[in-house]
Amino acid sequence: MKKYASAPAYPYVIWMLIFIIVPLLLVVWYGLFKVENGNIQFTLEYFARFFEPVYIQVFIRSILLAVISTAICLLIGYPLAYILAGSTFKNKSVLLFLAIVPMWMNFLLRTYAWLTILEKNGIFNQVLRFLNLPDQNLLYTPYAVILGMVYNYLPFMIIPIYNALEKMDHSLVEAAADLGANKRKVFRKIIFPLSLPGVVSGITMTFMPAVTTFVISKLLGGGQSTLIGDVIENQFKVSNDWNFGSALSLVLMIIILLSMRIMTKYEEENAGGGLL
Amino acid sequence: MRKTLNKIYTFLIYLFLYAPILVLIVQSFNESKYRGKWEGFSFKWYVEMFQDRTILLSLRNTLLIALIAATVATIIGTIAAIGIHKMKPFSKGLVMNATYLPVLNPDIVTGISLMLLFAFISIPLGFTSLLLAHITFNIPYVILNVLPKLKQMNQNLNEAALDLGASPWYAFQKVILPEIMPGVLSGFLFALTLSIDDFVISFFTTGPGVSTLSITIYSMTRKGIKPEINALSSLLFVVIMLLLLLVNSGNNKKNQKLEKNY
Structure with a gap:
């Protein structure tokens, strides 16, 4: 009896092998191998294409836009999470809930709606004109892409930080205040370090979708700000170069793995040293 | 003073998060087919979406x-x-x-x-x-x-x-x-x-x-x-929002009852 206790997992294990493991092996296969005269050969030629100046530029742009968006999300998301967590409003879960609700509307539509706001005679420029300020043509610039990323991923930053602040032991804050720390010091020495795990997962959850997106750049960047996701999409949907597309996907996976490594390591170090 | 600042800040962020949704909902009632122009209030797209295969x-x-x-x-x-x-x-x-x-x-x-x-x-x-x-x-x-x-x-x-x-x-x-x-x-x-x-x-x-x-x-x-999509999404959004609020208030009532019992 005991021997077969894990048997219920077997159907799933088979499913997982077919639909998770094999597909990823296929990506590796297309990205790193080729068949020449019936011989299977390991090759780096698809990877090498990644180092052409065009793609290096795309790569740098992808990282840069994702880093900037993540930083903006952190800068405007942290204060909001802080305000929400400290709110005396009796139903503050409702406030947090309101930050998540927009995600229930299709994200393509929400992103597309920014066109109406940002276009030449759009709402944003009309507000500017009303205030006697000069027009801004943001649409189809990298700024619009950053705005789209911040807009779409801001809740991913707010929620984990809010959760971390909520879980915090408030007697620590009181103790620090009793011992004579001023507000700024309490924040710097107690509150912020304790909220770091939330900050770390917020950064990961914002950076990952931002660096891999191809929709936001297409809709708001108007083909001016090609990202690595756009190039991959192009290989599979337009130019049918599965080898190069797979090689690029492997690059993307490496970026994600590396950034997660860095973040978890950072978190571990701080969990060890931050409190003691 | 600080409280007011907090409120303004919260309001601005929520405005940012909800602006596109408001735009979508307003557009779904726009008589015009084009998103830039407002040609009057209409339920037209809410009717027409049921005819779009x-x-x-x-x-x-x-x-x-x-x-x-x-x-x-x-x-x-x-x-x-x-x-x-x-x-x-x-x-x-x-x-x-x-x-x-x-x-x-x-x-x-x-x-x-x-x-x-x-x-x-x-x-x-x-x-x-x-x-x-x-x-x-x-x-x-x-x-x-x-x-x-x-x-x-x-x-x-x-x-x-x-x-x-x-x-x-x-x-x-x-x-x-x-x-x-x-x-x-x-x-x-x-x-x-x-x-x-x-x-x-x-x-x-x-x-x-x-x-x-x-x-x-x-x-x-x-x-x-197509404006019909705006109508459909606005409708779905409102329905989901109401359902969630209903579930949420149901949970709150349950919690309140539990709190009273203990």
């Missing part, structure tokens, strides 16, 4: 795929979680690492890897491939929701039932399932939401003729979104 078909596909995928994923995932829970640490670690892959991998990588698989085993891209893809990315979320409940549960209950003569199936129904039900339900809802919301993975695993709402919307973005 493409939109209705995509809505049907979205709901059908989400419901089937979430149900199948919940069944496979729940049973899998029970097995995984009993696994030896080493194999458990292996299986859980593989389970995390679709969660951590970028959607675009999951999408193209499944596309390669369907080409490899020659399943034509269409409804079936789309459904298989959705089940695949849903299962991990069910497992991750159910496993914690299994860990919290008293491990002796199942054995006690078996010792008292219950068959494994009977024990599962009467002992395990009621204990893990909250996890199963939240896993199902998670899966349903992800399925309805998904664009990227569907985009790479569907074929000609089979569109979900997201895919239809994406193909429209090049020519301009």
Whole structure:
């Protein structure tokens, strides 16, 4: 009896092998191998294409836009999470809930709606004109892409930080205040370090979708700000170069793995040293 | 002073988050077909969306795929979680690492890897491939929701039932399932939401003729979104919002009752 206790997992294990493991092996296969005269050969030629100046530029742009968006999300998301967590409003879960609700509307539509706001005679420029300020043509610039990323991923930053602040032991804050720390010091020495795990997962959850997106750049960047996701999409949907597309996907996976490594390591170090 | 500043800040962020949604809802009542111009209030698009075959078909596909995928994923995932829970640490670690892959991998990588698989085993891209893809990315979320409940549960209950003569199936129904039900339900809802919301993975695993709402919307973005889509989305948004508020207030009442009792 005991021997077969894990048997219920077997159907799933088979499913997982077919639909998770094999597909990823296929990506590796297309990205790193080729068949020449019936011989299977390991090759780096698809990877090498990644180092052409065009793609290096795309790569740098992808990282840069994702880093900037993540930083903006952190800068405007942290204060909001802080305000929400400290709110005396009796139903503050409702406030947090309101930050998540927009995600229930299709994200393509929400992103597309920014066109109406940002276009030449759009709402944003009309507000500017009303205030006697000069027009801004943001649409189809990298700024619009950053705005789209911040807009779409801001809740991913707010929620984990809010959760971390909520879980915090408030007697620590009181103790620090009793011992004579001023507000700024309490924040710097107690509150912020304790909220770091939330900050770390917020950064990961914002950076990952931002660096891999191809929709936001297409809709708001108007083909001016090609990202690595756009190039991959192009290989599979337009130019049918599965080898190069797979090689690029492997690059993307490496970026994600590396950034997660860095973040978890950072978190571990701080969990060890931050409190003691 | 500080309080007012906080309120203004919160208001501005929420304005940012809701501005596009307000724009969409306002547009759905716009008489004009073009998004830039306001030509008067009208319910026109709310009537016309029920005559648009493409939109209705995509809505049907979205709901059908989400419901089937979430149900199948919940069944496979729940049973899998029970097995995984009993696994030896080493194999458990292996299986859980593989389970995390679709969660951590970028959607675009999951999408193209499944596309390669369907080409490899020659399943034509269409409804079936789309459904298989959705089940695949849903299962991990069910497992991750159910496993914690299994860990919290008293491990002796199942054995006690078996010792008292219950068959494994009977024990599962009467002992395990009621204990893990909250996890199963939240896993199902998670899966349903992800399925309805998904664009990227569907985009790479569907074929000609089979569109979900997201895919239809994406193909429209090049020519301009039809106002009927705005009407449909506004309607769905309001319905979901009301449902969530209802569930939320129901929960609050329950909590208040519990608090009174203790």
